[in-house]
Amino acid sequence: MPSFICLATGEVGVFMLLVIEQILNGLQLGVTLFLMSAGLTLVFGIMRVINLAHGSFYMIGAYVAATITAYSGSFLLGLVAALSAAALVGMLVEVLVLRRLYKKEHVEQVLATFGLIMFFNELTRIIWGRQPMFMDVPSWLSSSVEIIPGIPYPSYRIAVIGVGLLVALFLYLMFTHTRIGMQIRAGASNREMAGALGINIRLLYTLVFGLGTLLAGLAGVMAGPILAVEAGMGESILILTFVVIVIGGIGSVRGAFIGALLVGMVDTLGRAFLPALFRMFLSTAHADGVAASVASMLIYILMALILVWRPKGLLPAHA
Amino acid sequence: MKKLCVCFVVFGILVPNAVLATEPVKIGMVTTLSTKAGYLGEEVRDGFKLAIAQEEGKLGGVPVELLVEDDGRDPGKAKQIADRFMKRDGVKIMTGIIFSNVALAVVPKVVRSEVLYISPNAGPSDLAGKGCNENYFNVAYQNDNLDEVVGKYVSDAGFKNVYLLAPNYPAGKDHLAGFKRYYTGKISGEVYTKLGQADYAAEIATLRAAKPDAVFFFLPGGMGINFLKQYSQAGLNKTIPVFGPAFSFDERLLGAVGAAALGVKNGSQWTQDLDNPANKQFVAAFRAAYGRTPTLYASQGYEAARLIGSALKSVGGDVNKLDQLRAAVRKADFESVRGQFAFTTNQHPIQNLYIREVVEDGKGGYTNQTLKTVFTDHGNAYVDACKMK
Numbered sequence: 001m002p003s004f005i006c007l008a009t010g011e012v013g014v015f016m017l018l019v020i021e022q023i024l025n026g027l028q029l030g031v032t033l034f035l036m037s038a039g040l041t042l043v044f045g046i047m048r049v050i051n052l053a054h055g056s057f058y059m060i061g062a063y064v065a066a067t068i069t070a071y072s073g074s075f076l077l078g079l080v081a082a083l084s085a086a087a088l089v090g091m092l093v094e095v096l097v098l099r100r101l102y103k104k105e106h107v108e109q110v111l112a113t114f115g116l117i118m119f120f121n122e123l124t125r126i127i128w129g130r131q132p133m134f135m136d137v138p139s140w141l142s143s144s145v146e147i148i149p150g151i152p153y154p155s156y157r158i159a160v161i162g163v164g165l166l167v168a169l170f171l172y173l174m175f176t177h178t179r180i181g182m183q184i185r186a187g188a189s190n191r192e193m194a195g196a197l198g199i200n201i202r203l204l205y206t207l208v209f210g211l212g213t214l215l216a217g218l219a220g221v222m223a224g225p226i227l228a229v230e231a232g233m234g235e236s237i238l239i240l241t242f243v244v245i246v247i248g249g250i251g252s253v254r255g256a257f258i259g260a261l262l263v264g265m266v267d268t269l270g271r272a273f274l275p276a277l278f279r280m281f282l283s284t285a286h287a288d289g290v291a292a293s294v295a296s297m298l299i300y301i302l303m304a305l306i307l308v309w310r311p312k313g314l315l316p317a318h319a
Numbered sequence: 320m321k322k323l324c325v326c327f328v329v330f331g332i333l334v335p336n337a338v339l340a341t342e343p344v345k346i347g348m349v350t351t352l353s354t355k356a357g358y359l360g361e362e363v364r365d366g367f368k369l370a371i372a373q374e375e376g377k378l379g380g381v382p383v384e385l386l387v388e389d390d391g392r393d394p395g396k397a398k399q400i401a402d403r404f405m406k407r408d409g410v411k412i413m414t415g416i417i418f419s420n421v422a423l424a425v426v427p428k429v430v431r432s433e434v435l436y437i438s439p440n441a442g443p444s445d446l447a448g449k450g451c452n453e454n455y456f457n458v459a460y461q462n463d464n465l466d467e468v469v470g471k472y473v474s475d476a477g478f479k480n481v482y483l484l485a486p487n488y489p490a491g492k493d494h495l496a497g498f499k500r501y502y503t504g505k506i507s508g509e510v511y512t513k514l515g516q517a518d519y520a521a522e523i524a525t526l527r528a529a530k531p532d533a534v535f536f537f538l539p540g541g542m543g544i545n546f547l548k549q550y551s552q553a554g555l556n557k558t559i560p561v562f563g564p565a566f567s568f569d570e571r572l573l574g575a576v577g578a579a580a581l582g583v584k585n586g587s588q589w590t591q592d593l594d595n596p597a598n599k600q601f602v603a604a605f606r607a608a609y610g611r612t613p614t615l616y617a618s619q620g621y622e623a624a625r626l627i628g629s630a631l632k633s634v635g636g637d638v639n640k641l642d643q644l645r646a647a648v649r650k651a652d653f654e655s656v657r658g659q660f661a662f663t664t665n666q667h668p669i670q671n672l673y674i675r676e677v678v679e680d681g682k683g684g685y686t687n688q689t690l691k692t693v694f695t696d697h698g699n700a701y702v703d704a705c706k707m708k
Contacts, residue, residue, distance in 0.1 A: 014528065015528075018524060018525070018528045021524045022521055022524055022525075025518075025520035025521050025524060026521075028520065029518055029520070125357075130357045130358040130361060131358050131571040131572070131574060131575065132355075132541060132544055132572070132574075132575035133575060134574055134575045134576070134577045136577055136578075137552060142552075144553075144554055152553075152554060154552045154553060154554075156552065157520070157552075223517075225548070225552075226518070226545070226548060226549055226552070227517050227518070227541075227544075227545045227548070228540075228541035228542075228544035228545050228548075228575055229575070230355050230541050230575075231355060232354070232355050233517075233541070236515055236517055237517065268520070268521045269521075271512070271521040271522065272521040272522075272524065272525050275508075275510065275525075284509070288509050288510065288511055289487070289511060292487040292510070292511035292512065292513075293487065295513075296487065296513045
């Protein structure tokens with residue numbers, strides 16, 4: 001790793017390339033987090049439900065995609081099946097479980113959705129067994145691309161970034177330019193009034209929840225070829241997702257987008273460059289340990305600082 | 320009343336073996352069957368059960384009853400289970416713990432209570448060194464062993480600039496220390512990642528920039544799968560070879576890693592292809608019983624059972640003769656699937672350690688093949704730290 005002190009002029013170029021590559025990595029993590037947090041923040045902001053089980057739909061997406069891809073050999077078929085499964089199971093959960101929780105306290109929502117996490121984790125173990133599943137990058141995305149000369153970057157990761165940005169654009173257009181988007185916003189700001197104006201709130205909630213879980217499923221599908229597809233995989237990303245929506249402002253999709261990119265960047269760049277930074281002040285062995293600890297705290301420090309500055313997050317939905 | 324008591328005492332002294340023979344010896348297994356790591360306990364348990372099934376409910380000719388409980392990888396829960404085994408069931412022999420942090424919470428109390436503990440997996444340095452105890456045996460390895468063998472191999476193979484990667488927790492540092500003990504070259508970078516980290520893109524980019532000639536990593540479970548997949552997607556597996564202990568390359572994980580692990584060399588004390596009669600018999604029987612190739616963990620469970628069997632045989636099933644039972648375990652008088660096997664004075668294995676390579680198994684899956692014997696009759700680094708006589 002090029003330490004900051006001993007950068008010769010020739011090394012500066014190499015170092016800059018590394019920085020660009022790490023920014024791409026940060027962007028990719030950020031975009032994945034956005035897909036997760038968009039759904040979670042919608043449900044939170046519109047339906048006022050804390051849904052801890054959001055990570056389970058990420059897991060369902062990954063498992064269904066891995067299974068269907070393995071059977072059919074087609075990644076796209078796996079993708080379609082996974083998105084339908086995540087959306088359908090999501091809507092089913094809304095109708096069977098969440099609908100009973102809208103008027104309840106947050107504690108009860110947390111307990112019920114935490115129960116759902118355990119239910120889905122055990123269910124996947126029963127259906128797919130204990131060992132992790134295998135899922136590969138589709139062959140048409142398995143190469144590397146040199147976007148900038150000197151940095152071969154996996155095309156799959158570029159595709160992930162592309163899909164994430166497209167989804168962000170799609171959500172933006174949907175909320176600002178379509179009837180359903182308007183109804184969702186109306187339902188969010190005043191449920192009773194929207195209902196009185198003839199919007200079927202029940203149906204709307206089911207659809208919004210299904211959309212949220214579909215996005216989580218999409219994040220799961222895209223993570224499948226990069227990560228281990230295993231029971232409980234949703235929980236590790238869920239914590240980051242909560243950090244994102246708190247930073248972005250609960251209920252705001254735009255805030256989730258900014259929060260996700262911020263968390264993705266800070267986390268990635270921290271992990272990448274803190275060790276070199278600490279080596280300027282400390283002995284190598286010591287620096288590595290300290291840097292590792294600080295890097296894992298960094299996003300929480302970021303969250304704390306942002307909350308001190310703007311207690312409701314960067315772009316609160318009901319400011 | 321007094322007469323009756325005396326009567327019982329006399330009876331108890333005269334025919335203990337006859338009484339015990341009718342009641343099976345209880346063996347308590349505290350292991351991890353749930354959580355993501357649940358398959359590890361499953362392997363140990365299945366290996367252990369196979370040994371019992373092969374003797375039709377006995378070990379060393381003595382009828383046994385195996386009590387299995389899931390600790391959920393939680394040290395507190397494991398302690399409760401161990402207590403229950405000792406108090407309610409009167410268990411005198413325990414085994415099963417997978418994780419070192421769980422073992423460190425449970426084992427000291429168990430061995431102080433005059434119960435034998437035979438570890439089929441976890442082998443933390445503490446229990447080998449100053450925390451050693453005459454009632455504690457490890458039949459698998461001392462944790463550092465599988466890293467030491469890789470360190471030696473990598474040095475011998477001429478790699479001089481190695482990059483190290485492990486999660487930021489005590490076991491991560493222990494494993495890297497084990498590697499460094501026998502590695503003689505330069506260390507190009509030493510990175511500690513978050514425990515349970517999913518995405519290694521940042522680390523991989525930094526690693527590529529550091530231009531090492533090899534990478535050594537200890538990332539157990541899902542972390543290892545993630546790292547290996549992403550490492551091969553970055554195209555680095557063709558230019559910078561990776562090495563690691565066997566923990567990321569057991570047959571059940573390999574299915575999830577796929578071709579990304581192909582050709583990776585890893586260190587282990589056992590492989591399914593080891594050429595000795597006991598091993599051939601074990602691998603064939605395990606496949607027949609469970610329909611899958613055993614992992615190293617399954618072999619360790621099997622060995623634990625066979626070791627216990629050899630000791631039970633020599634005391635005729637009387638587990639109350641603790642001194643004799645312990646002495647019999649120490650002899651390790653059983654046919655090991657690893658060929659030669661004996662205990663060091665701190666009661667850890669003296670065994671060969673191998674480098675193996677991930678290969679295709681010819682049925683669309685992946686398995687390991689022994690490549691080289693790196694250490695013969697290797698003990699561990701903590702023998703002198705153990706003050707046991």
